[in-house]
Amino acid sequence: MPVAVYVLGLSVFSLGTSEFMLSGLLPPIAEDMGVTIPQAGLLISAFAIGMVVGAPLLAVATLRLPRRTTLIALITLFGLGQVAGALAPSYGFLFAARIVAALACAGFWAVGAAVAIAMVPVGSRARAMAVMIGGLSIANVLGVPAGAFLGEHFGWRSAFWAVAAASAVALAGILALIPRIPLPAERPALSQELRIYRDRQVWLAIAITALAAGGVFCAFSYLAPLLTDVAGLDSGTVPTVLALFGLGALAGTTLGGRVADGRLFTVLLIGITASTLFLVALALLAGSAAAAVTLSFLIGFSAFFTAPALNARMFNLAGAAPTLAGATTTAAFNLGNTGGPWLGGTVIDADLGFAATAWAGAAMTVAALGLTALSLRLSSRSRVVAEGSGAATPAPVPSAAAAPRP
Incomplete structure (x- = not known):
């Protein structure tokens, strides 16, 4: 399995931690932002809905862009969304930051999966996807409990800063190890x-x-x-x-x-x-x-x-x-x-x-x-x-x- 596929798995670890960590952070977020816990829970729904809408939209929008450049742009945008969440002065601002992060996450998943599939033989497709999904599994094992720990001891914003740092590590890995993947001679058409x-x-x-x-x-x-x-x-x-x-x-x-x-x-x-x-x-x-x-x-x-x-x-x-x-x-x-x-x-x-x-x-x-x-x-x-x-x-x-x- 190419090492670049494992870099994508590391990136998915950051994405998955951000997606699921709020389940352990809702009470402190609600208290800090002056909203109810169900209202804070809408931050989770906003992320999921952003993924549903963002995946096909960003896939279409980036269809003719270089894959490596697209991954770099999306993981950078995702990291900035975490920074915005950590600095959010209000519930509305945090809600918007979550939507931005979700859109970037959705686009990265779509493009990253296509890149992983392109780098392996047909008979290894499921294994390549297992590496990426493994990043999500590790996020549930380590990332989500770690986010809850940070939230309890250092405040909920510290969990956002930690995911932003993990995103920076993923960005460095993409820059160093993801090869340039040339577009085909015939550019893909949306139709x-x-x-x-x-x-x-x-x-x-x-x-x-x-x-x-x-x-x-x-x-x-x-x-x-x-x-x-x-x-x-x-x-x-x-x-x-x-x-x-x-x-x-x-x-x-x-x-x-x-x-x-x-x-x-x-x-x-x-x-x-x-x-x-x-x-x-x-x-x-x-x-x-x-x-x-x-x-x-x-x-x-x-x-x-x-x-x-x-x-x-x-x-x-x-x-x-x-x-x-x-x-x-x-x-x-x-x-x-x-x-x-x-x-x-x-x-x-x-x-x-x-x-x-x-x-x-x-x-x-x-x-x-x-x-x-x-x-x-x-x-x-x-x-x-x-x-x-x-x-x-x-x-x-x-x-x-x-x-x-x-």
């Missing part, structure tokens, strides 16, 4: 990239990704009160359990990335089925502290076990539209990260209890499982028809050594 949306398999992939991610985060977003109010754990143990979720995510990403290149649908079916079973078990056994802690690790593992396959699936379908493929996958994941917590909050507002968020999450993953089976059936049918008619199956995109660079 050509948009053709991917004519494929119903692309829309199935979007729905599967959003439902699979949303089902897990429907429960994970409310894991802290479930652990304390239902499982009876002390609030001081919550960061440790969250870190266990992150460790499970890291292990799942590593294994899923190694297996998915050769058995993509197998990974999807096994991973989503496991997530469904673990969520049902959490709903049934939430009153047991040991079960809740163990299942937190297992849900992290199963959720991120499928992540490399979900990303690779979209790139395999997109063919000649890698940048928009990366943007579409990013938007799909964040649709899930927005819709899942919303559904969980709706369940809680209906007085069904924190454990019911796991039931709601399981319903989403069951839907994702059904769509995965449908996608596999359509894919198999298309292959049989192509073979029966004597038509050649589409050739895979050539490896990075021969393929036009995005």
